[in-house]
Amino acid sequence: MAEDYDDDELILAELDDEELVAQMHDDLYDGLKDEIVEGVNILLERGWGADKVLTEALVEGMRIVGVDFRDGILFVPEVLLAANAMKGGMAILRPLLAETGAKPIGKMVIGTVKGDIHDIGKNLVTMMMEGAGFEVIDLGINNSVDDYLNALEEHKPDILGMSALLTTTMPYMKVVIDALVEKGIREDYIVLVGGAPLNEEFGKAVGADAYCRDAASASSTGVAMVQQRQAA
Amino acid sequence: MSERQARRGGGRDSKRAARQVSQTKQAAFIERRIPYFELLDEASLALIEDNADTLLEEIGIDFRDDPEALSLLKAGGADIQGERVRFPRGLCRSIIQATAPKEFIQHARNPERSTVIGGRRMVLAPAYGSPFVRDLDKGRRYASIEDFRNFVKLAYMSPGLHHSGGTVCEPVDLPVNKRHFDMIYSHLKYSDKPFMGSVTHHSRAQDTVDMAKIVFGEAFATNNCVTTSLINANSPMTYDDTMLGALKVYARNMQATVISPFILSGAMSPVTVVGTATQILAEALAGMAFAQLVRPGAPVVFGTFSSAVSMQSGAPTFGGPEPSLVMYTVAALARRLGVPFRSGGGLCASKLADAQAAYEAANTLQTAALAGVNFMLHTAGWLEGGLVMGYEKFMMDVDQANMLSVLLGGVDMSENGQALEAFREVGPGKHFLGAAHTQRNFETAFYRSTLADNNSFEQWTEEGGQDMAQRANTQWKRVLADYELPPMDPAIDEALLEFIAKRKADFPDKDY
Incomplete structure (x- = not known):
């Protein structure tokens, strides 16, 4: 070569x-x-x-x-x-x-939602976030509300990322976000959602902070939102 | 005084009516009269089979979260370590060849629409699984049950489509755990073509079977195939409990399953044609053998969805030459195995019903026809890598699909086909337009596109200067306006609605 x-x-x-x-x-x-x-x-x-x-x-x-x-x-x-x-x-x-004691770039908990074992997109996001200097805790596939809540409690990340490939599993994102609201901790995290069947309108409807169309935009959106929050 | 003589008939009105409809006749399937396009020689195909056996023996396939599946596979002779299932060389092939039918009839509620899947036949079904729909008027949006009914009606009204399909779009406006009732009912009520069942939960597969029994009768539906359903492998080399659960329900009820590796090559399989074909064969062998272990003799179709990802962005791409090479290869492997083959479709990555959509789709449709696909899912409507079901794209694809029956019909070698008589009549230096041979044959001699505009520039301009998408827009609206409900015994309709109402009341709405 x-x-x-x-x-x-x-x-x-x-x-x-x-x-x-x-x-x-x-x-x-x-x-x-x-x-x-x-x-x-x-x-x-x-x-x-x-x-x-x-x-x-x-x-x-x-x-x-x-x-x-x-x-x-x-x-x-x-x-x-x-x-x-x-x-x-x-x-x-x-x-x-x-x-x-320097401020880390950021920390993210990520996983595919309950019922969904399609994780190639999620893995690409993990890779891009790590590439941007984030610490990423990857919960893997098929995560219930409790899996997410326990991980948030344990790791105290800046960002919660959820992904789905199936139209039948994507509504579960709302179930998770509703649980965060119910526990009064929704505002403690930036919630990013992604996956092929989603769109901006869906991200808003379930109460996420942003819908990310691909791994590159997940990383740029995540970095920008964490910086914004740290500056505030 | 004698009564006024009645008119002879014929004349303008009848001809206008006859000429303005598609010349394609509704058939139950296309009968293939041309050879298969064989890409690889015997030694190359045998090598791929050998490599697939190595994959199954050495690496194995995961069957996840389904202990019953593991015990069935163990009893069938597979080696089980945790959820990893390894198959001795040749085991899957011998299980499949012992009991899986080479071809089978899928009955429709209208017996004239009952189709045969396998052998030298091709059955065309609409696209499957899109969460979004798009049309020129309202743009891209989430699909609703109204869109679902519209696409069932459009498929019913399209003579080139033989099958009503399954999830023609995902009715996102209905609760996840109950939408299947309305989807299956729509296929049964608004069409009389064969249909596909729900696979998103084993109970929804059972509901599909139970609803089919209401329509076809308990005894008939127990012993005959009345629904064909799509079981995707979670490539690479994984089957999950949702798909396995649905597969078991359908196989136990002697209903057909299309066992489909879902490959975006580069991400979910190696980047090479042979590597991808090897993995597809291994995954399909494992899934179809499993179906035979659940219920020997249950119809299975060797499915293949194979595309590539852009190495630049990771996005799926369609209509390229490599997936065509994969399709030719795997079609030959399915014939050697002796089971029906599913692949193809009007696949494209385009957002709109534009030139990209048309040529990517045409590449895949033509390949599927030449390769020898028996059951073609995604024939019509597919946009944006399957995320969107397009109204205009649907009509464009149907036009393409209609052409396939002519292509696969082959060459007429009869005396009429040879046309010697026409040469004798016309002779040198004249034209054939008025010849007796032409008069006898012109009406069906050439495929007439339902959408292409071949008129002069001036006429095209006078008629509004429309592009194909605009013409397709007018067409789908007219087809929906012309739609008439196929007849159904009111007692059956009532029984279906009663079943649905009762089942919906059994458990609360849930969105997962």
Whole structure:
């Protein structure tokens, strides 16, 4: 395969900060997890704060990935690799961020609703949210009201995400949201819903904060809403 | 004085009436008179079968949340580890070939509409499962029971469609746990073509069987196939308890099931044609063998829904060449197994009844006809990857479907077909339009599209300069206006309504 770089020659530790960050953007783009882990460690050793590494190296790199995914330059399997590389970097940064008390980018609980075992879309959202730096607690498939309530109680996320592929299961989202309202905790969470048979009107009707048409919009909507909430 | 002589008949009125309707005659199915398009040779097909056996033996299929299914499969010779079911090589094939019918009759309440699924026949049914509908007047919206009835009526009025279908759209305005009553009733009441039952819960499958018994009679419906229902595998390599529950009800009642792997290649199967065909064969073998273990002899159809996902966005794509290659391959595999084959449809990803919709749909419809599909779900109405049932698209697809019966009818090699007499009569340098041979044959010689406009630019302009979607809009409204209810014994209608009222009162409305 002809590539316009030769990674055998490159020693990350020999790059200055600016070059290293630019290289990390490229490495995220190319989905090189080991190189991202190495880059994160080098920046930390050079005295960078975890939040600065996160913002300037990783989040900015994934922003570029997001733009090129939207524009049809990057394909889904490549974005999966990029998100996986991001996840590798986050694994190092997350405990450090917690120690410094820096605000994490966000946390999400996600799962398909009761009766629905179709989870490919949900898994793509998980991947994109992790790519955006979120911590995602994936409840898997077929979740009852109690499954969601217990997870919210335990993990205290910013976002609850629910997905469905079937017209016969999508109304269950309203059952979950009604339970949140009844318990007086609806306003504690941003509720995002998604899945092929939904639309904006349905999202409003069940009382969600937003309907997300695909994984990319789930991630951009989630990030924007959490930032808005943190700023408020 | 003698009475005034009656008119001879004929003349303008009768001809106007005859020429303004579709020339397609309502038939119970299309009889195929052309060969199958065979893509692969014997060795390639045998290799795929061998690989499918490897998949079944080594990796296996999950049968989830249904302990009864696991014990049936165990008794049938499968190896069970947790919910993973592995099949010794050749087991599924031998179970299916021992008892599954090669073809079967699905009876309709009008015996003239009873159809045969399998062999050299093709049965066309409308699209299935859309939560939304779309038309030019009101745009895209959630489907209602009124839309459902409309599509049942349109399918009934379309001579090129042989089957009323099932979930022609999802009536989202009705409660989830009761909408099946109104859906099945609509098929039984507003059409007399064969229909598909509910599969979203085993009790709803049982309600379907019970309602069919009211219409067909207990004894008849116990021993004959009166409904065919769609059981999807949850690809990759998974069957869930909802589908298995419905499958068991239908098989136990000797009713037909279409066992359909649902593949968006790249996401739910490998990206290659052979990999996808291998997985489809393995999943279908496991599901059909299971149906035979539930009730030996219950009719099964080898289903295949296969499309691809865009590697750029993850969105499903339709009408591309690779799914056509898969369909040709799997059709041949189904023939080798000796069961009826379901695939095809007017599939497309377009939002509108536009050029994309038309050519993507045409690609799949033509492939299905050449491949040898026996039962074609999604023939008419499909838009937006199946999310939307389109009124205008429905009429466009019906026009396409009508053409398939001509194509599959093959070439007339009779003396009349050879037309030597026409050459003798006309000779060089003249034209054939007035020849006796032409006079005898012109009316049915060429398929007349119900929607295409072939007129001059000037005439087309004078008539409003309409595109196909606009013409289709006028057409579906006219068909609905012309609709007449097929007759039904009032006692049967009453019994159906009584059954529904009683069952609806049995439990509260629920939206899950």
